Amino acid sequence: MPLTVQPHRESLGLKTGLLYVDGQWGPAREGATWTHRHPASGEDVGEFAAAGRADVDDAVAAARRAFDSGEWPNSRAGVRIGVLHRYANLLREHADELRALQALDNSVPLSFGGIYATSVGAAADVFDHHAGWVDKVGGQTLPPYQGGDHLAATFREPIGVVAAILPWNAPFLLFAQKVAPALAAGCTVVLKPSEYATFAVLRMVELLAEAGLPAGALNVVTGTGEAVGEPLITHADVDKVSFTGSRAVGKRIVEASAGTLKRVSLELGGKSPAIVFGDAPNVGLAAATVTGAVTMGLSGQACVANTRALVQRDVYEEFIAAAQGMTAGITYGDPFDPGVISSPLINERQLERVLGYIETGKREARLVCGGERLEGDLAAGNFVAPTIFADVDNAATIAQEEIFGPVLAVVPFDDEEEAVRLANDTEYGLGAGLFTADVQRAFRVSRRLRVGTIGINGFQVEPHLPFGGFKQSGLGREGGRSAFEAYTELKTVMLPLTEEMM
Numbered sequence: 001m002p003l004t005v006q007p008h009r010e011s012l013g014l015k016t017g018l019l020y021v022d023g024q025w026g027p028a029r030e031g032a033t034w035t036h037r038h039p040a041s042g043e044d045v046g047e048f049a050a051a052g053r054a055d056v057d058d059a060v061a062a063a064r065r066a067f068d069s070g071e072w073p074n075s076r077a078g079v080r081i082g083v084l085h086r087y088a089n090l091l092r093e094h095a096d097e098l099r100a101l102q103a104l105d106n107s108v109p110l111s112f113g114g115i116y117a118t119s120v121g122a123a124a125d126v127f128d129h130h131a132g133w134v135d136k137v138g139g140q141t142l143p144p145y146q147g148g149d150h151l152a153a154t155f156r157e158p159i160g161v162v163a164a165i166l167p168w169n170a171p172f173l174l175f176a177q178k179v180a181p182a183l184a185a186g187c188t189v190v191l192k193p194s195e196y197a198t199f200a201v202l203r204m205v206e207l208l209a210e211a212g213l214p215a216g217a218l219n220v221v222t223g224t225g226e227a228v229g230e231p232l233i234t235h236a237d238v239d240k241v242s243f244t245g246s247r248a249v250g251k252r253i254v255e256a257s258a259g260t261l262k263r264v265s266l267e268l269g270g271k272s273p274a275i276v277f278g279d280a281p282n283v284g285l286a287a288a289t290v291t292g293a294v295t296m297g298l299s300g301q302a303c304v305a306n307t308r309a310l311v312q313r314d315v316y317e318e319f320i321a322a323a324q325g326m327t328a329g330i331t332y333g334d335p336f337d338p339g340v341i342s343s344p345l346i347n348e349r350q351l352e353r354v355l356g357y358i359e360t361g362k363r364e365a366r367l368v369c370g371g372e373r374l375e376g377d378l379a380a381g382n383f384v385a386p387t388i389f390a391d392v393d394n395a396a397t398i399a400q401e402e403i404f405g406p407v408l409a410v411v412p413f414d415d416e417e418e419a420v421r422l423a424n425d426t427e428y429g430l431g432a433g434l435f436t437a438d439v440q441r442a443f444r445v446s447r448r449l450r451v452g453t454i455g456i457n458g459f460q461v462e463p464h465l466p467f468g469g470f471k472q473s474g475l476g477r478e479g480g481r482s483a484f485e486a487y488t489e490l491k492t493v494m495l496p497l498t499e500e501m502m
């Protein structure tokens with residue numbers, strides 16, 4: 001039977017066609033809407049407001065007023081901490097509802113939506129974590145450097161109005177990684193969710209108001225990158241853009257920021273290597289971990305997935321056999337079915353793109369398994385079979401470009417020196433996985449890799465750990481104290497204590 005998500009749509013009560021500006025829900029000025037098509041069933045799920053420049057102006061003006069003369073930036077630490085912790089608890093209470101809304105948005109299956117890294121629980125923990133910085137991160141008092149007695153103090157002040165732009169693939173966590181530190185620091189926010197993951201984010205915003213956030217401190221404009229994103233990143237009253245998404249849009253944001261020298265944080269794509277050494281404690285488990293991250297859950301549509309497996313020759317065939325075996329157990333279909341563990345690609349454009357890379361891969365390397373679209377009952381969705389290419393040259397297109405689909409490229413290597421060289425031979429630098437039983441080698445190689453995050457025999461997203469990219473994988477870090485500080489400006493104030501300094 002063809003797949004349908006309509007019964008869930010009816011029971012979930014979607015918030016449709018509305019923006020959230022200055023504490024009020026309302027339609028886009030020009031009344032335009034965008035219809036979201038479900039990636040697994042091809043059905044129209046619902047409409048949300050397609051904002052334009054005038055709506056962005058309204059939202060930025062509301063955030064500006066709330067920053068320049070509103071209560072949030074000047075609120076006492078205890079007030080901010082209270083709102084953020086209350087919100088974290090509300091998120092936990094509504095976790096099941098939010099997970100179901102996400103399944104309607106991006107078709108991430110309920111089974112995967114509960115895995116910590118991308119879960120509502122992780123988002124709640126990020127809010128708790130940043131609430132903890134509110135009364136702990138401040139300035140310093142510093143001694144005089146040269147003649148004359150004076151008191152010098154530094155202050156950390158909120159950076160101002162933040163435009164937070166989200167991708168579609170992990171809306172809970174990425175909403176939290178931006179909104180939590182921005183609000184904790186006392187900034188005000190204009191949020192733009194992805195046009196492919198909007199409904200769950202609107203519900204998250206509704207809960208934030210319920211937690212006690214004052215009007216104007218967070219505003220939401222929904223719609224496309226062109227119609228909403230562009231006016232936001234070029235807006236003179238936006239002080240900072242915090243973006244997670246593709247490298248191409250990241251580059252456009254850097255260009256656009258030059259107009260008013262906006263502060264910019266970028267979390268972009270990757271082509272992260274897993275390096276599997278011959279002495280890996282369990283090659284089969286390493287193959288299952290790497291292949292699982294590229295094929296289960298988000299179906300390879302994850303920034304930090306190890307989509308390039310560099311495997312030492314003595315365990316190369318063992319790795320490929322285990323990786324292929326792993327793909328046999330991946331199930332696709334209705335995201336509400338607890339037995340389904342992977343997703344379709346987010347839209348038809350991405351489906352065509354991934355199938356195009358697969359055709360290139362067939363010319364460049366040896367296809368081990370997959371390599372086609374899934375048909376039959378799944379034909380109306382954007383499903384692609386888990387695909388493994390072996391004997392890939394690291395210079396090949398499929399080893400260099402972010403495919404953002406269920407495609408693993410396996411590259412053989414001979415020794416540690418070659419592994420490090422191949423791992424670093426990419427324009428990206430988001431993450432890496434190492435599989436080895438040799439602790440000294442693990443740290444030696446980790447120090448030489450030009451990437452932001454490394455997992456040695458395993459990896460887990462944590463709310464308090466910095467996360468971000470070297471090279472073209474981004475600018476800045478999310479998570480931890482440095483993420484909070486990235487929403488502040490440092491100010492120095494000096495007071496002479498003797499007449500001769502005046």
Ligand code: NAD
Nearest residue numbers: 166167168193194224225229230245246249267268269303
């Ligand atoms: P995308 O770049 O297409 O879109 C991201 C957001 O930018 C969307 O909200 C989109 O509407 C908006 N946008 C598009 N054009 C814009 C413009 N000109 N100005 C302003 N905003 C614009 O990315 P996507 O397909 O949603 O997400 C996939 C990408 O995100 C992948 O490259 C992935 O690696 C990356 N990603 C990175 C991380 C990380 O933490 N490093 C996490 C998740 C996803």
